[in-house]
Amino acid sequence: MFRISALDIEQDKRQLWHNFSLNVSRGERVGISAPSGYGKTTLGRVLAGWQPYQQGSITLDDAALPLSGYCPVQLVPQHPELTFNPYRTTGQALRDAWSPDAEQLARFHVKAEWLTRKPNQLSGGELARIALLRALDPRTRVLIADEVTAQLDPHIQRDIWQQLIVESQQRPLSIIIFSHQRALLEQVCTRVEVIA
Template identity: 45%
Template sequence: MLLEAKQIGFRYERDLWVLRGVDISIQSGEIVGLVGPSGFGKSTLCRILAGYEKPHEGQVLLHGAALPTSGFHPVQLVFQHPEKAVNPRWRMSRTLAEGGAPDESLLEQLGVQQEWLGRFPNELSGGELQRFCVARALNPQTRFLLADEMTAMLDAITQAQIWQVVKEVARRENMGVLVISHEKNLIHRLCTRVVDLTITNEKT
């Protein structure tokens, strides 16, 4: 399966182009790094790839077809700040079940404790909440995972644990992964290929 963006252009109202003429592709089973300076559109591109934003130019294709608009989305995005991605009125058990029944072994691998399931998001630490968001995104129906600085706020031990789980799931499920990080060591350790947005982005 292939996730690809073709000639993507995007700008906020009355602003200059954030993205222009951007091409990027991710194959199933591939871990791709996306690098570039702050403000150069990396997070915006992730939101477009996941269907949160519509480009003003170009298109995003999943295996040659438009992104689905209903049901569980096969392209999942994990943000740097997990509190923005969960409903504060839902208990964590409901958040996890949103895309289907959670995998118990996956929860254990990510260090998610059963006693947390009855809590609300504001009753968890940022690291605990991020573990939930990663678990929810690593659904068996997920074909591509977009990780936008998703471990930047975590300590080194937690980062290593989460990325090890992501790598194992990606390999087992033949899942494509896009990694955004300012940590060059992480990018080069994880990724099979790196895309530099300063080269492909022709914004003016």
């Protein structure tokens, strides 16, 4: 169980989230729908341990998330290009986490030749797919997807979500999905939390 309890989050001295709580079971896909500017991206960064929160707790199976080493909660942000070292190839970045085989690359529409290139030599959609695959390290227990397929063509977007549903069912992997596309959330999630 991924448990978020009474979370308070501030950004630049402005409170974005107050007393936010959410429980996500193993294999569950939870969509979070909120207006633009509400702070979904900041919430995702906090849940993955990328930035601090002011009050509350975040636990996985009743244990705090690790402060060092691999974190079993992984975030694929809305702008994944910002998570790549511009001086290293995307393949090096991927292998820092794990080494997917050719079948796994194909399932997520990642071409092997992309992994020999640096981030500025790829499109945003290509980087998004590599970032997603990097986050799917076998050790990952919770995936946070922040508009992760927004830059992709509709048919590739559909394939990616089908693969993520399979991942969530087989591992099982919990997925928290932030998206402005309410129809997408209704299709791929086991439940949707609407925040006004």
